[in-house]
Amino acid sequence: MKLLLINHYAGSPKHGMEFRPFYLAREWVRAGHQALILGASFSHVRTTQPEPGFAQFQGVNYHFYDTPTYQGNGVGRVKNIWSFCRQVWKDADILSREFEPDVVIASSTYPMDIWVARRIAKLSKAKLVYEVHDLWPLSPIELSGMSPRHPFAMICQKAENDAYRHADVVVSMLPKVHQHMADHGLDLKRLHIVPNGITLDEWQAQGEPLDPALQAHLATQRAAGRTIVGYAGSMGEPNALDVLLDAAKRLKNEPLAFVLVGGGHLRERLEARVRDEGLVHVAMFPAIPKAQIPTLLHGFDIAYIGWQRTPIYRFGIAPNKLMDYLMAQRPVLHSVEAGNDPVAEAGAGLTVPPQDPQAVADGLLALAALDPAERAAMGRRGREFVMQHHTYPVLAQRFIDAVAG
Numbered sequence: 001m002k003l004l005l006i007n008h009y010a011g012s013p014k015h016g017m018e019f020r021p022f023y024l025a026r027e028w029v030r031a032g033h034q035a036l037i038l039g040a041s042f043s044h045v046r047t048t049q050p051e052p053g054f055a056q057f058q059g060v061n062y063h064f065y066d067t068p069t070y071q072g073n074g075v076g077r078v079k080n081i082w083s084f085c086r087q088v089w090k091d092a093d094i095l096s097r098e099f100e101p102d103v104v105i106a107s108s109t110y111p112m113d114i115w116v117a118r119r120i121a122k123l124s125k126a127k128l129v130y131e132v133h134d135l136w137p138l139s140p141i142e143l144s145g146m147s148p149r150h151p152f153a154m155i156c157q158k159a160e161n162d163a164y165r166h167a168d169v170v171v172s173m174l175p176k177v178h179q180h181m182a183d184h185g186l187d188l189k190r191l192h193i194v195p196n197g198i199t200l201d202e203w204q205a206q207g208e209p210l211d212p213a214l215q216a217h218l219a220t221q222r223a224a225g226r227t228i229v230g231y232a233g234s235m236g237e238p239n240a241l242d243v244l245l246d247a248a249k250r251l252k253n254e255p256l257a258f259v260l261v262g263g264g265h266l267r268e269r270l271e272a273r274v275r276d277e278g279l280v281h282v283a284m285f286p287a288i289p290k291a292q293i294p295t296l297l298h299g300f301d302i303a304y305i306g307w308q309r310t311p312i313y314r315f316g317i318a319p320n321k322l323m324d325y326l327m328a329q330r331p332v333l334h335s336v337e338a339g340n341d342p343v344a345e346a347g348a349g350l351t352v353p354p355q356d357p358q359a360v361a362d363g364l365l366a367l368a369a370l371d372p373a374e375r376a377a378m379g380r381r382g383r384e385f386v387m388q389h390h391t392y393p394v395l396a397q398r399f400i401d402a403v404a405g
Helices: 019-032 075-090 094-096 115-125 138-144 151-166 178-183 212-223 240-249 266-275 288-298 313-314 321-327 343-345 357-369 372-389 394-405
Strands: 002-006 034-040 053-059 059-065 105-107 127-130 167-174 190-192 227-232 256-261 282-285 302-306 330-333 349-353
Touching: 002 019, 002 115, 019 034, 019 059, 019 394, 034 075, 053 313, 059 075, 075 094, 075 115, 094 115, 094 394, 105 115, 105 330, 115 151, 127 151, 127 343, 138 151, 138 313, 167 394, 212 227, 212 256, 212 282, 227 240, 227 288, 240 256, 240 266, 240 302, 240 357, 266 282, 288 321, 302 321, 321 330, 321 343, 321 372, 330 343, 330 357, 343 349, 343 372, 349 357
Parallel strands: 002 034, 002 105, 034 059, 105 127, 127 167, 167 190, 227 256, 227 302, 256 282, 302 330, 330 349
Antiparallel strands: 053 059
16 A cells, blocks of 8 residues: 655654654555655754655655745744645646555645645545644634634635545544534544554663763752652643643642753743742753653653643543653653543543642642552553553554555
């Protein structure tokens, strides 16, 4: 089977997020299929931008289209999206003739690539698949306050409705989307849930060594007898790190050390808070290569993941970082209100309400007070949950079964 996957933000372990296109494609190639990923040369979520043109990474083929850079969510990002979609549309004949896909997958976060994918699928007589990461335009409407009558929101809504009507298969990472999609025209017989997951080869060993300063800090905190509460990932509004700092402030006299590792547009402001509020038990470090994540997480005693309180999460959540936490066998403090809760499903930690610093503080104290053997048991349950439901060999085959069914 030949699969053409269109994902504007596609990355790799070399380039950074998004990782899912790479991991799925790599498993498809290992299973004997052919895969080609189309992405843009610039994406705000990558740490390293690829050169435009063709590339291959660990056997996965890419074509990165030359797109303009941008900052934030303004006109520059719209131009970037338009540039990518326009170029792929223009290449539809070439892609159909030279790659001859059996399956064309529209997988960018925004839904407008469904029009490009539909054109290629029609020329190729291929199956059309729409893969849903987030619900657009509902996400920017509910998370960012965008008006439903904003021109961008209206374009997104038209694309989403077209996707549900025209796609042969819809794959969603979010598990509770059925009613929303049905309301927008999807026959639910065509819907399949394939969540996020992990790749096993990154967890065969302990991971690459950490930067000496980060490693030394973890060792110092452990030697001092402090319980290490860690966060690894993006530092943006959705990640509720202000709530974690508010909780840390309440716990400044407890034997807890907070370690935050990552980058993002809120990083500088969070660093200023740590400095200005005298949070000496909180340390922040820059983002690290993905290969170092297992090493880092094994240095945590408790892993934190938080969310904003917002209705959009009623459709479910599928966070990559949580899969890493669970694979590292870390007990998790989960601050969330959503349609699903993998931490509760796995029995891998505690769940507390979102945007509630006192609840987060109380939850961390409760986990820290547990016997280490009890926390270890939580960690084992988390890993077993991921191994059963969330490894990429399993997920890639579920995707193929959905397409072939």
